[in-house]
Amino acid sequence: MAIITLTTDFGHKDHFVGAIKGTILSNLPEVSIVDISHAISPFNIQECAYILKNAYRSFPPGSVHIVGVDSELSPENQHIVVQVDGHYFVSANNGVISLITSEINPEKVMEIGIPNLSPSSFPMLNVFVQVACHIARGGKLEVIGKPFDALKELREFEPRITNNGNSISGNVIYIDNYGNVITNIQRSLFEAYRNGREFELIARTTKMKTIHTSYNDIVNFDLNKAQRKGPGDALALFNSAGYVELAIYKSDLNTVGGASTLLGLNYRDTVTINFL
Missing domain, CATH: 3.40.50.10790 (S-adenosyl-l-methionine hydroxide adenosyltransferase, N-terminal)
Structure with a gap:
């Protein structure tokens, strides 16, 4: 069909x-x-x-x-x-x-x-x-x-490698229904420049030192609920499309807010990863 x-x-x-x-x-x-x-x-x-x-x-x-x-x-x-x-x-x-x-x-x-x-x-x-x-x-x-050989090209949102390969500067390209913020920094680019180093992700006033592979990775289920991270906490992860995404765990954009509102991030805003 x-x-x-x-x-x-x-x-x-x-x-x-x-x-x-x-x-x-x-x-x-x-x-x-x-x-x-x-x-x-x-x-x-x-x-x-x-x-x-x-x-x-x-x-x-x-x-x-x-x-x-x-x-x-x-x-x-x-x-x-x-x-x-x-x-x-x-x-x-x-x-x-x-x-x-x-x-x-x-x-x-x-x-x-x-x-x-x-x-x-x-x-x-x-x-x-x-x-x-x-x-x-x-x-x-x-x-x-x-x-037709005049296909219009847009390349304005490619992430930039700066600081002699020690930093990646990307932009917000999409905000989803949960308020999760997707950047144009792909996991393949991140791994190519990381070389095993520690790093710090900076988005306005928010700083993170870990990028997870799923939302639940933020939760340490070995701790009791009062001690563990959970709903309302910010995290970074590689989403299913392979991009760096910033999220608020179990957020609701229409009530408590999502990463876009709580972290103050909008379309085109800069997100930087510095390798240490």
Whole structure:
């Protein structure tokens, strides 16, 4: 069965998501439509890329991923379809694809060109859906576009190695539903420069000397509950995507707060690791 996924900043109040799904099903009744997220912050390319990059690999090869963030057509924001890692991404050329494919080269990049198409403020419906359904039917990319070699690249959030290799300076790239703060510092980069040394992670006024591999690692279950760390305590860990994440153990962003509010961290803020 063909699979089409949706990732947008549309939210759930308006008709947009329903109209997209209805149009897809009208064209392909047997297709499986999967929502990855419709809660991307408006026009936040970095956030969109983080979510989609860490979700698409769980889908089978041949899946088609529609990306509906900053998708309106302009001379500097062309509509494209990219074949990479056995998957297809239908998107605008706004940099999101370069962030998703930063570690792997695309096999094909095509600029979408559908004849006699009227301009629209809702390109996901009248462009992206048509292209996604064409691909899901087994159609060739060459039918809906021409080769494109001007893929826009975004690299502004790469972590920086400073202090003669003794420090890594990264940025907050995503804040999740729990208020957990995800940085762009990957475990592979951390291990490459650590060389067995002790370290100190600094995020505003918070300092940590341990990075865990799970949330429960902060708890010493050999101690009684009054003596051990637990709910409300801050920790750093390598999350399931391999990035350094800052969290408050068993936090609730809507009540007591999460790492973003309690540690005072926002999108793009700096997090530094100093090797000692």
